[in-house]
Amino acid sequence: MIALHDYDLSAEGYAVRLFLALLGLDYRLLPVEFYPAREHEGEEFRALSPMASLPVLVDGDLVLTEVAGILSYLAARHGGADWYPAGDAAQLGRIGDGLALSARLAATAGAVRLADGMMLPLDGAAARAEAKRLLRVIDERLWFGEAAGDDWLCPGPRPSIADIACFPHIVLAEEGDIPLIDYPAIRRWLDRVRRLPGFVVMPGVFGA
Amino acid sequence: MSYHPVASSRDLAGRHVFQACLLGQDIALWRADDGTVNAWENRCPHRGVRLSLGVNLGDRLMCRYHGWRYDSGSGACSHIPAHPEGPIPATLCARRFPVIEAGGLVFVALGDDTAALPTLPETAIPLRALPVGRPAEAIAAALAGAGLAAAGPLHFAETQGGATVHLLIQPASGTTCVIHGLADMSAEALPLQRHMSRLMESRRRAWEARP
Amino acid sequence: MGFKMTETGGIDPDTWNRWHVVGCHDELPDDGARATRLLGRAITVERRGSGAEVRLTGGGALPVKVAYGYVWSSLGTPGPLFELPEHAEADRRNLNGCSFFVRTSPPRAIENFLDMAHFPFVHTGILGEEAHPDVKDYDVAISTDGREVVASNCHFYQPKAAAASTGGVDVTYRYRVPHPWCAILYKDSPAKPGRSDVIALFVQPCGEEEIVANLALFILDDDTPLPALRRFQQQIFVQDKPILENQMPRRLPLYPRADSPVRADKASIAYRRWLRQLGTSFGVLS
Ligand code: FES
Numbered sequence: 223m224i225a226l227h228d229y230d231l232s233a234e235g236y237a238v239r240l241f242l243a244l245l246g247l248d249y250r251l252l253p254v255e256f257y258p259a260r261e262h263e264g265e266e267f268r269a270l271s272p273m274a275s276l277p278v279l280v281d282g283d284l285v286l287t288e289v290a291g292i293l294s295y296l297a298a299r300h301g302g303a304d305w306y307p308a309g310d311a312a313q314l315g316r317i318g319d320g321l322a323l324s325a326r327l328a329a330t331a332g333a334v335r336l337a338d339g340m341m342l343p344l345d346g347a348a349a350r351a352e353a354k355r356l357l358r359v360i361d362e363r364l365w366f367g368e369a370a371g372d373d374w375l376c377p378g379p380r381p382s383i384a385d386i387a388c389f390p391h392i393v394l395a396e397e398g399d400i401p402l403i404d405y406p407a408i409r410r411w412l413d414r415v416r417r418l419p420g421f422v423v424m425p426g427v428f429g430a
Numbered sequence: 431m432s433y434h435p436v437a438s439s440r441d442l443a444g445r446h447v448f449q450a451c452l453l454g455q456d457i458a459l460w461r462a463d464d465g466t467v468n469a470w471e472n473r474c475p476h477r478g479v480r481l482s483l484g485v486n487l488g489d490r491l492m493c494r495y496h497g498w499r500y501d502s503g504s505g506a507c508s509h510i511p512a513h514p515e516g517p518i519p520a521t522l523c524a525r526r527f528p529v530i531e532a533g534g535l536v537f538v539a540l541g542d543d544t545a546a547l548p549t550l551p552e553t554a555i556p557l558r559a560l561p562v563g564r565p566a567e568a569i570a571a572a573l574a575g576a577g578l579a580a581a582g583p584l585h586f587a588e589t590q591g592g593a594t595v596h597l598l599i600q601p602a603s604g605t606t607c608v609i610h611g612l613a614d615m616s617a618e619a620l621p622l623q624r625h626m627s628r629l630m631e632s633r634r635r636a637w638e639a640r641p
Numbered sequence: 642m643g644f645k646m647t648e649t650g651g652i653d654p655d656t657w658n659r660w661h662v663v664g665c666h667d668e669l670p671d672d673g674a675r676a677t678r679l680l681g682r683a684i685t686v687e688r689r690g691s692g693a694e695v696r697l698t699g700g701g702a703l704p705v706k707v708a709y710g711y712v713w714s715s716l717g718t719p720g721p722l723f724e725l726p727e728h729a730e731a732d733r734r735n736l737n738g739c740s741f742f743v744r745t746s747p748p749r750a751i752e753n754f755l756d757m758a759h760f761p762f763v764h765t766g767i768l769g770e771e772a773h774p775d776v777k778d779y780d781v782a783i784s785t786d787g788r789e790v791v792a793s794n795c796h797f798y799q800p801k802a803a804a805a806s807t808g809g810v811d812v813t814y815r816y817r818v819p820h821p822w823c824a825i826l827y828k829d830s831p832a833k834p835g836r837s838d839v840i841a842l843f844v845q846p847c848g849e850e851e852i853v854a855n856l857a858l859f860i861l862d863d864d865t866p867l868p869a870l871r872r873f874q875q876q877i878f879v880q881d882k883p884i885l886e887n888q889m890p891r892r893l894p895l896y897p898r899a900d901s902p903v904r905a906d907k908a909s910i911a912y913r914r915w916l917r918q919l920g921t922s923f924g925v926l927s
Pocket residue numbers: 474475476477478479493494495496497498
């Protein structure tokens with residue numbers, strides 16, 4: 223069975239838990255205390271993942287330590303054509319772009335959320351400014367997607383793992399004092415993700 | 431208090447709650463399944479939680495904190511889960527603002543004295559609205575300075591891509607505004623919408639770069 | 642008494658002269674001081690063995706007390722801290738459940754802690770469920786000496802009342818509010834029937850709209866590992882965070898007809914009346 227080493231309040235971990243739920247996959251959750259114990263930096267955890275970051279997915283011999291890798295693996299292995307458009311090079315490229323975008327969100331909106339709530343050191347102003355720039359770009363993309371009849375970050379009738387990877391950082395951005403009022407297309411997209419069959423919440427996120 | 435644009439009709443998607451800010455007043459805007467547009471103070475009368483956090487149930491809005499429900503149209507509270515047997519005080523009501531849809535935009539007035547709407551083209555197509563981190567007056571001055579024709583203190587017009595484009599400024603907080611656009615055209619709008627989005631983005635970068 | 646509000650930067654005398662929590666003693670750094678804020682002032686908190694030192698940043702030392710696992714300080718001349726005798730009971734485990742920074746006023750956090758009606762909607766499946774939303778009548782009073790608010794006989798159906806719970810139960814709660822920014826909950830212990838787990842919310846008033854919420858546990862549970870206990874409290878508290886940060890205005894309105902309370906809000910009504918009696922002006926709108 224898939225094992226997920228994770229922390230409940232991790233937005234990255236939530237992306238993986240959400241995708242596992244959307245795929246209807248069973249998994250074993252192994253809680254790791256990021257705050258305050260910083261268990262992920264302990265020797266025991268480093269033996270599993272030298273990255274010392276969360277989440278970590280273990281499936282047999284395979285150990286994956288980045289959201290992009292974990293979601294890509296789960297989509298290719300369990301998602302079928304709905305989640306992994308194997309023959310569509312352009313779409314795979316766009317999904318890769320979207321996954322990289324989620325990493326930028328993690329480093330800005332995600333980081334400032336954690337630093338704020340858990341009182342960790344960070345240049346909050348710089349992180350918020352860059353997050354705002356990213357949100358503006360995403361809002362424009364989603365607005366024109368809607369105008370063309372597309373509901374998701376990448377064109378086409380179905381959500382992709384890019385949506386799943388970006389969703390947690392955006393839906394939780396207000397916890398880091400990044401208001402979403404200026405991104406109406408993003409706020410509608412958050413509602414659409416919430417309505418996906420199998421959607422699950424995490425603390426701080428409300429359902430549909 | 432006159433009407434100001436706060437959203438486009440398209441912004442009020444089904445079962446969505448739109449959040450707007452007009453002259454410092456936070457507003458929750460939502461469309462009921464029967465088409466009724468509600469513009470309410472973005473604050474639950476019970477304990478003040480923003481209603482834009484809530485759930486659009488189609489005919490009622492449910493607050494996230496204690497699940498109180500408010501009816502579309504009247505704003506009256508019609509369900510308090512903690513006391514399912516009632517009674518609910520008749521005065522318990524979301525605070526409503528006058529709201530009208532016209533020309534593809536949604537206009538809200540904060541008071542009851544609802545002066546006339548700006549004159550709008552019949553066949554207008556809404557553009558993507560652009561929030562700007564500068565006060566409405568500063569943006570009005572910048573647009574006037576750029577040579578746009580003023581049709582009102584917060585209403586400008588210019589010609590772009592062969593169409594007349596109206597720019598209507600929504601004073602949001604004291605330090606921010608939102609520019610709503612309407613293109614007077616009936617043809618395929620997407621190319622002009624794209625052109626205007628990029629043009630306004632580049633204007634915004636310039637405005638926000640200035641101290 | 643000759644108390645001048647100008648000498649306190651406009652802070653009311655009750656707030657000025659109280660002990661306020663400024664950190665969990667165990668979680669202070671091993672080396673050096675931690676910078677934080679108290680009533681709008683920058684301060685540093687440093688562990689000194691079993692004691693602590695608190696200073697205004699770039700200024701003098703402030704009064705210090707270590708009690709119930711936390712460091713307390715004051716900008717004025719504090720009297721005794723409230724009593725929490727359960728802290729000394731030998732069979733209890735005492736721990737900091739979690740500490741989170743929240744953008745709200747101290748009294749909004751206390752009011753949320755006293756509120757049962759939100760359990761089905763905010764803590765769905767844990768402290769409440771939508772099929773059982775009703776709040777039965779309970780008792781509430783300000784103690785005769787005026788020193789605390791007490792709510793008792795509070796009953797609520799909870800699907801998973803504590804980290805050690807195995808199923809849904811009708812729990813009985815009792816609340817004490819012995820300090821404007823501290824509230825204590827007595828809750829049926831799932832492990833030891835007839836006794837109560839004690840969960841306290843100690844709010845550090847960083848500013849009028851900025852707090853650190855500390856959840857302190859004094860519980861009768863020898864089995865659940867510490868991380869699992871903390872995990873449960875973190876999950877619960879972080880569910881409340883977006884509610885607290887979206888309550889407008891952030892300061893608690895004390896003026897008449899500011900909000901629309903119902904019977905379930907008796908505790909909050911008494912709490913607001915008590916704050917008016919104390920003359921509290923910090924973090925509220927009068
Ligand atoms: S604050 Fe909205 S229902 Fe209580």
